Amino acid sequence: MAKAKKGASGGPSHIRARIEYLRKAAIYLQPMSASDSEQVSKGGGQSTPVPLAKIPTETRENDANNVPRGTATTGHLSRIYVSHMRGVSLKTQLRLPIEVKRSFCKRCDTRLIPNVNCTQEMRNESRGGKKPWANVWVVRCAACGTEKRFPQAEKRSKKLSERKKEKEKDKERSTET
Template sequence: MGKSKAPGSVPNRPVYSRISYLYQAATYLASQPKSTTNNTVATQEKKTLHSSQSKHGLSRRFITDLRSTSLKSQIRLSPAMKHTICKFCDSLLIEGETSSSSIENKSKGGKKPWADVLVVKCHACGGVKRFPVQAPRQKRRPLREADSKKKTDQSLEADNLVEGS
């Protein structure tokens, strides 16, 4: 017989905490501004450029470790976390810095509001991720026809009441 689980306990807590730490560290390193200096010494400029590149490289390494940890332990990442990671190059997608986003609607002239799609493009590899934007969906055709029939019947009844008065 296995151990009884205490209420509120989380299985694989060390793995979850490792994944959380790696994500937080990658976010911190990726959000660090690229330092540019106006020094005239070329070696200092090369060092600052190298350090900013190494920060982003380290951030990508943390994301790679995060992904391998979750795969090995068979733990699913939350959708919010997955949306901020490029699945092609493992870089963190930060709007305006490492990625750009736009909304496109490829329906007939953009007439269908539920067909809006958020397109996020990674600056590092050019990979594109697409996410549906939540909009109220149109009812299915039989339900739409039934609703329109009810509305026409109600309007006819209202017209008959007005004429009969």
């Protein structure tokens, strides 16, 4: 007798756990890198640059040894994790949930936060916006300028030939009864 089939689990659990871990790590590290870049861009006026000649040599050598490696790359860790998450899902042929796919930029791998690092707008480029099924939700990444477009229509209407066939079938049914 054959074994009973197990339900579709959506792939091995360790791979799903890895993808979820990478997603959460990217989300956790994104605000850190955003705040770091904001502080650098603002300048704040809190610290003033000191010429290298005025700093004693002993302090310069100690500072060079105490600087943690990888400090400069902390801002890009979230992007790297998103890239790894996409790579794992592609190699294992697991589909990412729609909300996960839509929450990251497909070009630069930054997390898209509305009104912070992306802009969102509804567009309808049909003739004067008369066609409601042509509504498209556009999300534009502020980092790289990439636009993601998501159709907002429920479903497209059936073609005229299909509607005529259905109408004929309905007439035949009504004449039979």
